[in-house]
Amino acid sequence: MDEAVRLAHLDSIERDGYTIVPDAIDPEHVARLLQRVRELERETLPEVEEGSPVDGSSQLRTGGLLSLDPVFWDVPIHQEILPIVEGVLGLGCLLTTFSAIDVMPGENRQPLHPDDALIPLKRPHQPIVCTCMWAITDFTEANAATRLLPGSHRLDGPPEYEAVRGELIPAEMKAGSVLVFDGSLWHQAADNVTEDEWRLGLQVSYCAGWIRPFTNHFLSIHRETAAKFPERLVELVGYSTFNGAIGTIGTPGTHRYANSAFRPPASALGR
Numbered sequence: 001m002d003e004a005v006r007l008a009h010l011d012s013i014e015r016d017g018y019t020i021v022p023d024a025i026d027p028e029h030v031a032r033l034l035q036r037v038r039e040l041e042r043e044t045l046p047e048v049e050e051g052s053p054v055d056g057s058s059q060l061r062t063g064g065l066l067s068l069d070p071v072f073w074d075v076p077i078h079q080e081i082l083p084i085v086e087g088v089l090g091l092g093c094l095l096t097t098f099s100a101i102d103v104m105p106g107e108n109r110q111p112l113h114p115d116d117a118l119i120p121l122k123r124p125h126q127p128i129v130c131t132c133m134w135a136i137t138d139f140t141e142a143n144a145a146t147r148l149l150p151g152s153h154r155l156d157g158p159p160e161y162e163a164v165r166g167e168l169i170p171a172e173m174k175a176g177s178v179l180v181f182d183g184s185l186w187h188q189a190a191d192n193v194t195e196d197e198w199r200l201g202l203q204v205s206y207c208a209g210w211i212r213p214f215t216n217h218f219l220s221i222h223r224e225t226a227a228k229f230p231e232r233l234v235e236l237v238g239y240s241t242f243n244g245a246i247g248t249i250g251t252p253g254t255h256r257y258a259n260s261a262f263r264p265p266a267s268a269l270g271r
């Protein structure tokens with residue numbers, strides 16, 4: 001990605017809380033992802049008992065994508081998108097969640113929320129989560145493009161929904177484009193009011209390397225599978241250290257800490 005373009009996207013994220021990267025993904029790649037997610041939905045979606053609480057939900061989520069098919073391995077490390085995320089969170093960032101979200105016609109609206117809602121830090125704070133929504137189909141206002149409250153990553157608490165609902169904007173974009181937003185931005189999944197148009201997005205969310213990812217990748221992905229990943233993906237799922245020390249492997253037995261290679265680097269200690 002061109003450096004001037006990357007910096008312009010980072011400026012937009014800092015100012016508005018989000019940016020859209022148009023035509024970031026090759027159409028053939030998008031078509032492969034669309035086909036595979038729809039196959040997985042057919043293969044893995046459990047039957048819904050009539051009258052059960054989830055009956056009528058218009059949102060299908062497919063998790064565990066990295067274990068399900070290598071076709072998804074290139075997604076979190078995409079060269080048009082990851083450099084923007086690294087600019088927001090730093091090079092030591094980690095993957096925190098990755099799933100497909102297919103929105104069928106029907107009601108699906110979520111409460112406004114930020115993706116870093118569970119992190120108990122005083123707001124506003126530096127970016128600690130960065131979410132990318134890959135448009136695998138076109139995203140339109142009618143088919144449930146994600147609703148965003150621009151600038152809300154700088155708020156010190158939850159906005160009053162009725163007061164801001166007129167300011168929400170749909171993240172409309174063509175298939176192959178990617179919405180990238182600061183995890184502090186308030187947003188919501190919307191209703192799909194089309195007759196028969198499904199909206200498919202890949203939600204790829206990252207966190208700073210010094211907080212705990214939402215997904216425990218070590219227990220979710222077999223080591224044999226992770227061993228086959230591209231190197232950058234191996235790092236992103238946690239087989240890496242932050243600042244040279246956070247995330248090291250405990251060595252059994254006694255060792256001399258003072259001279260140990262596990263000691264945090266002086267730069268991390270501020271001296």
Ligand SMILES: O=C(O)CCC(=O)C(=O)O
Pocket residue numbers: 101144145146147187188189190201
């Ligand atoms: O699917 C969407 O448009 C947004 C989903 C979302 O914000 C979430 O699940 O946290």
